[in-house]
Amino acid sequence: MPDDSSSAADSGGRFWRSLRSLFGQEPEPSLRDQIEEAIEEHEGESSAEEDDLSQAERDMLRNILHFGERNVGDVGVPRGRIVAVPETISFVELVERFVEAEHSRLPVYRDNLDHVIGMIHVKDVFRIIATGAPPPQTITPLIRQPRYVPSSMRIIDLLADMREARTHLAIVLNEYSGTDGLVTIEDLVEEIVGKIEDEHDEAEEELLIPLGDSIWQADARAELDDVAKLIDPRLAIIDDDVETLGGLASSLAGHVPQPGEIVLHPSGWRLEIADADERRVKSMLLHPPVMEPEPQD
Structure with missing residues (x-):
């Protein structure tokens, strides 16, 4: 049989929470917020206590707190x-x-x-x-x-x-x-x-390398979002559903372009294919648009 006093307390608690919300008062912090706040208070500290949380444990605990928020x-x-x-x-x-x-x-x-x-x-x-x-x-x-x-x-x-x-x-x-x-x-x-490396994993390599004169050496696996941020946002503007430079080159060319082939982007950038096979593009050089000379008065 339910406890009447407990039910009344629950109803009263809901009433006051609703009233506080009505008047715009801050809601009480959730357990998640309290734990994260406690972690942040001790961020960077190194304790000599054996039973205290290490920095690695704090990082993992913070990741767990937000694990359910990601899709x-x-x-x-x-x-x-x-x-x-x-x-x-x-x-x-x-x-x-x-x-x-x-x-x-x-x-x-x-x-x-x-x-x-x-x-x-x-x-x-x-x-x-x-x-x-x-x-x-x-x-x-x-x-x-x-x-x-x-x-x-x-x-x-x-x-x-x-x-x-x-x-x-x-x-x-x-x-x-x-x-x-x-x-x-x-x-x-x-x-x-955090990242789990194994014996087959290689050190992360740079996919976009500046060569000077605004020319870039690019791995075809480079994502267009990164290209847009680092080089030119116009390179990421394309109607087809592609996400990488290799996909961009193939989409613009209408086929898998081969080494030596130059693919022109609508923005004026030229994608010179450096390495490819019959299935996919592997690397390329990105040449910037040629600037038109200003007319002389």
Whole structure:
């Protein structure tokens, strides 16, 4: 049987909270706010107490406090950096792509990246090689189903979902059900503990390097948002749904441009392809627009 005094106290508390809100008084700080305020008060301090929180623990605790606020679209690998394979790829070519990508899982698409039909785990490939079994005629028997999630989904919900489904990779979909990116369990854990490097990770390289005379050496993986901030915002203005310089060059050219080819941007910037293969552009030089001489009086 409920306690009448407790119910009355709850009703009274709600009444006074509503009254304070009506008169514009600040609401009482939430538990989240109180914990974060306590962390900030001790920011930068080094305590000799063994049971006190270390700086690393404080950083992780702060990340946990905001973990539930972020959406799937805020984390993971953006579309322009996804390494995927077509469903028509041969087993030998699939092995080569795994070696080149150094990933444990590769998405599989049909026709284009907006139609991801599954993923392949490297251990399934390795099992065939290790046992000496004949390679499959197609990669269809190796395809597993990932999760498909909207970019608006909260990452805390995705983590619980992936744990329950025992799936380590999710394909992120945009509002048109096209592929927006992908997220792995590692990406979600890194939101709490920070970047996790392994023996295959290389030191982060500069994707945009100034060479002088306003010319830039650019990795095709550079995102247009970064190009806009660092070089020229006009380079990011394009109707097609592309996110990287490589995608921009291919979209403007109407095909995958090859080394030596120069692609003209509407702003006047010239994209000189330095390295590419039949599948994608790898690097380029960005030449600034040629300034028209001012007319003489």
